[in-house]
Amino acid sequence: MDNRVYVIGRDSAPQYLRLEAGEALAMTLVFLPGTGGRYCLEVDLCGPGASLDLAGLYLCPADGQLDLRVLVRHAVGGCTSRQLFKGIVGGTASASFDGLIYVAPDAQKTEAYQENHALLLSETARAESRPQLEIYADDVQCSHGATTGYLNPDELFYLRSRGIPEDEARQLQMQAFLAPVARRLDEALAEEVYASLP
């Protein structure tokens, strides 16, 4: 399956998508440092068997505000959607993620998953997440998860005790955190993402 990668602000990214029966789409959104404002994405799964595999990473290491809104609507049954978002927020930046999974009445056999993980790097950074489920059918499997946390000091200690300088160790930690999404990018873009980490 093709994986379409969009760097927001550089590529023209879709804001509305409609998947018909049997269509499969894999998509990755990248928000590089300096991308501010609001980005909204709406996906309708309109035919049975449609599947969506959506991933995103947002990097707000310094300042600015990013507001990310994703709505995935399961209009008919038998569709699958997966979402995985990872974000790093530092400096005075604030990032918010608002994700809604909507399952219409009678959209049975729906599978929908959503995850959003954010790392906070500084005292003045803010992260907000609103993962939401709105479900009107019973034979479904839906879940969402959201975490906010920080770089684990034990991991950092482990790396440093093996002679890796602190800055580099931190980089490694952040790369590992982003890896599940970053591995969907081509090498050049992944390099760019890693290079932009604080």
Added chain:
Amino acid sequence: MDDLIKDLSSQEYKEGFVTDVAQEYVPKGLNEEIIRLISAKKQEPDWLLEFRLGAFRRWQRMTPPYWGHVKLPRIDFQDIIYWAAPKRAEDRPDEIDPALMETFDKLGIPLREREVLAGVKPKGEVAVDAVFDSVSVTTTFRKTLAEKGIIFCSFSEAVREHPDLVRKYLASVVPVGDNFYAALNSAVFSDGSFCYIPKGVKCPMDLSSYFRINASGTGQFERTLIVADEGSSVSYMEGCTAPMRDENQLHAAVVEIIVEKDADVKYSTVQNWYPGDAQGRGGILNLVTKRGICKGAGSHLSWTQVETGSAVTWKYPSTILKGDYSSSEFYSVAMTNNYQQADTGTKMIHLGRGTRSRVVSKGISAGHSENSYRGLVQMGPAAEGARNYSQCDSLLIGSACGAHTFPVIRSRNPRAIVEHEATTSKISEDQLFYCTQRGIAPEDAVALIVGGYAREVLSRLPMEFAVEAQKLLSVSLEGAVG
């Protein structure tokens, strides 16, 4: 199976009877005169009247909140009787009206203090404050409690006998203008329970308030204030029922809990207001503000709720974790059937360092009901090393109901951890088949599975309540299997 459903959905709400007692009312409607009248009837001091009037003036400028995932019928606030009391209960007579006694007996609430046999302590002793419409009719075990310095009485009595305490803590957790319904409650609140546990005292028995709406056309606006001073601990329970009626009745309560340093409060609710009939007619509109503050270091507040009643539930028991290393828990089972709607959850506001909270919410929706979890977890800039873990599961029974999750997570501290997860599922055919194949009737199998699903929460309830809650769940569920 269809017959089974029909058969069981006609199950009656067994607390739906009306007690025939002589009652007195204030006139219908709401204005400053009514508030003065309520205040005069209760012989309140001036400061409390001023408090009520201030709240009323604020309320007039407020609009009802619309963000809940519920469809509320239009409430005409001028069409409600704001105060109703059984006539003979005036000034707390020594003898309780036998009709009231019978009512509470029927509901299984012991208003007589059981006699203590020589040296044998009766098991499961509970002190009860029983509120009938707008007044508290009796509070049991007061003497036993007073020996330890514990104050447990009706709110009106507390205003008369402990005005300093009431004045100090009233509206300190839920400010008058907090929200539309809290403001309304502050203006017209009738009665409720007041409880003060002095420094270092462990309350020897569970305290309990029991709320009963009886009169027609009235609303109930109770106010509960619990103060646990340094190092004390108490377990508090709350129960409620109402008669079956075609009209919607409003219940807008405020509960405030203050937990000082190292104190421990456990607040349990089994909410069983009349949920309306199978077509969604009538039922209680349960619009409640409950909030506690963990004021001192190391304090702990635990909320446990089982919500099975009410046509509409709008309720978010919340904790402000202000003291360093304080902790709070929220365990909830919300069950909706027929046309019930529930929008419930919690707010955990972490201010102090090292504060911890845990949220476990289990929603069960059946019939045409709507069941939502709505929550907020907030980490303030000073909440160093704070942690939260939330888990919200929904169980759907039948294809016409809805289950929703609307959490908000806000973090402003780089050394705080917040984790949230939610799942939605149904009772699978496999599970049912496994049970029925072993000779367990489908109804029992569902009760078994739901019991297992809700166990984590039910196991937190005090003994007497846990049994009742388990029964309630299976009764509310009956007729839901399809």
